Amino acid sequence: MNEDLLHKKTIRMVATLVVLGSLSIAALAQARSESVDAAGHQWWQNGVFYEIYPRSFADSNNDGVGDLNGITSKLDYLKDLGVDAIWITPCFPSPQIDFGYDVSDYLNIDPMYGTLADFDKLASEAQKRNIRIILDFVVNHTSDQHPWFLDSKSSRTSTHRDWYIWRDGKGPGQPPNNWVSVFGGSAWKFDPTTNQYYYHYFYPQQPDLNWRNPAVKETMFDMTRFWYKRGVSGFRLDAVDALFEDPNLTDNPIIKPGRNAFGDPFEKNKYNSKLPEVHDVLRGLRKVADEYNAVLIGETWTADIAELNQYYGKGNELQLPMDFLFTTVNKLSPSEFRKQIAAINVASGWPTFVISNHDIARSYDRYGDGKHNDEIAKLMAALYLTLRGTPIMYYGEEIGMKTTPPTRKEDVRDPIGRKGWPKEKGRDGERTPMQWNSDENAGFTTGKPWLPVPATYKTHNVAVESKDPTSVLAFYKQVLRFRHTNAALLDGDYQAIDESDTNVLAYLRTYKDQSVVIALNMSGTPQKLALAVGTSAKPLVATTDSLARGSKISLAPYGVFIGQIEK
Ligand code: GLC
Numbered sequence: 001m002n003e004d005l006l007h008k009k010t011i012r013m014v015a016t017l018v019v020l021g022s023l024s025i026a027a028l029a030q031a032r033s034e035s036v037d038a039a040g041h042q043w044w045q046n047g048v049f050y051e052i053y054p055r056s057f058a059d060s061n062n063d064g065v066g067d068l069n070g071i072t073s074k075l076d077y078l079k080d081l082g083v084d085a086i087w088i089t090p091c092f093p094s095p096q097i098d099f100g101y102d103v104s105d106y107l108n109i110d111p112m113y114g115t116l117a118d119f120d121k122l123a124s125e126a127q128k129r130n131i132r133i134i135l136d137f138v139v140n141h142t143s144d145q146h147p148w149f150l151d152s153k154s155s156r157t158s159t160h161r162d163w164y165i166w167r168d169g170k171g172p173g174q175p176p177n178n179w180v181s182v183f184g185g186s187a188w189k190f191d192p193t194t195n196q197y198y199y200h201y202f203y204p205q206q207p208d209l210n211w212r213n214p215a216v217k218e219t220m221f222d223m224t225r226f227w228y229k230r231g232v233s234g235f236r237l238d239a240v241d242a243l244f245e246d247p248n249l250t251d252n253p254i255i256k257p258g259r260n261a262f263g264d265p266f267e268k269n270k271y272n273s274k275l276p277e278v279h280d281v282l283r284g285l286r287k288v289a290d291e292y293n294a295v296l297i298g299e300t301w302t303a304d305i306a307e308l309n310q311y312y313g314k315g316n317e318l319q320l321p322m323d324f325l326f327t328t329v330n331k332l333s334p335s336e337f338r339k340q341i342a343a344i345n346v347a348s349g350w351p352t353f354v355i356s357n358h359d360i361a362r363s364y365d366r367y368g369d370g371k372h373n374d375e376i377a378k379l380m381a382a383l384y385l386t387l388r389g390t391p392i393m394y395y396g397e398e399i400g401m402k403t404t405p406p407t408r409k410e411d412v413r414d415p416i417g418r419k420g421w422p423k424e425k426g427r428d429g430e431r432t433p434m435q436w437n438s439d440e441n442a443g444f445t446t447g448k449p450w451l452p453v454p455a456t457y458k459t460h461n462v463a464v465e466s467k468d469p470t471s472v473l474a475f476y477k478q479v480l481r482f483r484h485t486n487a488a489l490l491d492g493d494y495q496a497i498d499e500s501d502t503n504v505l506a507y508l509r510t511y512k513d514q515s516v517v518i519a520l521n522m523s524g525t526p527q528k529l530a531l532a533v534g535t536s537a538k539p540l541v542a543t544t545d546s547l548a549r550g551s552k553i554s555l556a557p558y559g560v561f562i563g564q565i566e567k
Contacts, residue, residue: 062447156196162210309348355380414426519562527559
């Protein structure tokens with residue numbers, strides 16, 4: 001197709017869809033503009049977010065892969081659990097090399113997941129239940145099958161040539177510089193059609209967009225408008241660190257000897273990550289988001305809180321940059337958690353907590369000791385759901401799903417797992433199907449699930465745990481109920497107590513004259529905690545054998561006590 005035509009067609013299509021969208025769902029967007037509570041908080045500060053990996057959540061047509069109608073069918077479950085917003089990882093048309101993180105059309109739904117009509121149904125059913133929808137916006141790169149890239153690679157003078165990053169090699173067979181892809185190998189791929197290399201931070205099938213090109217910027221901004229007008233309340237922005245590269249293509253420094261799981265040298269991404277220009281784009285995306293009272297969540301891998309602060313900007317960039325530093329505390333260490341919480345508590349914006357996601361092993365086994373995993377799952381829930389900030393749950397955490405990595409290379413679905421085997425097994429382990437009941441395939445599908453269902457589904461599933469008042473699920477529900485109704489948990493300040501305790505992590509959340517104490521025993525032995533003289537605590541949520549008597553709190557091994565302070 002003629003390149004100009006292709007470009008014009010894209011723009012026309014966006015414009016038409018935007019107009020259509022705005023007619024049909026203007027009312028929906030309007031209904032979402034009320035924002036603050038009595039304490040002056042925005043909806044995204046009070047809400048509980050829940051990440052759904054759509055391939056693995058619920059399969060309505062039994063083809064082995066989850067879909068949008070599957071999600072719609074589970075909205076009542078999510079409502080009952082206490083979820084206010086769902087973040088759906090990419091469900092747009094995609095060759096699925098990176099399971100949706102390689103988008104070939106930003107304005108449609110992959111047939112594997114359904115249709116735009118299914119999306120609209122999901123949006124309206126979610127709205128009936130007051131659940132907002134957050135989509136995943138893959139900003140750094142597209143699929144190599146996206147029409148923009150197909151046009152870009154077709155000739156050096158094509159309309160979209162400068163939408164991606166093309167350079168001459170240093171010499172025959174030599175890429176432009178030493179940058180390696182985070183998914184292994186050189187970050188440059190030679191394309192014989194035009195005798196140049198293109199740049200890809202991730203897989204070669206994920207060419208990086210050239211954000212220095214104003215046409216890319218404007219078009220990508222319009223993509224977000226399209227979905228806002230369709231009722232979406234925000235985006236999780238994928239891989240924002242990687243948006244810009246040093247135009248001089250300076251070689252990255254090698255930081256230590258040896259090779260990583262992919263056989264590449266250990267490079268510091270000094271010249272192709274976290275460039276200051278990233279923040280101009282975030283401000284631009286935020287301006288558009290503000291037109292719709294929408295929220296921007298960031299996949300922000302930062303070295304420290306000072307770096308995280310940059311993503312809040314002056315309150316004009318991301319509202320919710322994820323604090324992944326929290327996930328780096330990989331053991332039950334009160335002092336380590338205290339340190340991280342204290343740091344994020346004085347960050348320049350509202351904290352955002354995650355404990356696992358589709359790229360990070362599940363918390364159940366990261367923290368579990370193999371014997372008390374359910375107790376520890378409750379302990380971790382009590383932590384990230386009672387801190388001052390917005391929690392983003394990952395599907396299945398609430399029932400104690402475990403990470404189940406493949407044991408044979410031939411079973412691996414995630415390409416990095418095949419490439420890096422056995423050192424890097426990929427991310428299949430944390431993406432297994434949601435466990436709904438004790439039926440075959442945990443009720444996820446009657447077909448062949450795209451990833452095997454872990455054997456623990458017999459004991460850890462929604463149906464079984466719903467009937468057990470001591471289950472992980474029952475505990476999540478209780479904590480979430482108080483989180484939504486207790487002013488101190490919702491709006492209170494955070495204040496650490498007993499900071500020298502090496503076994504118990506304890507803190508107060510205080511709003512006006514109300515305080516809640518949260519006491520978490522991170523050890524395998526019983527522990528005690530003394531409240532201020534003359535105070536006691538009325539239990540809100542406590543695990544077996546953890547209780548308060550007068551000003552003394554007794555905690556069972558890995559026990560939790562959450563109580564309202566009484567004077
Ligand atoms: C983000 C996603 C990850 C994906 C990568 C490339 O890190 O979370 O799943 O593979 O971006 O898009």
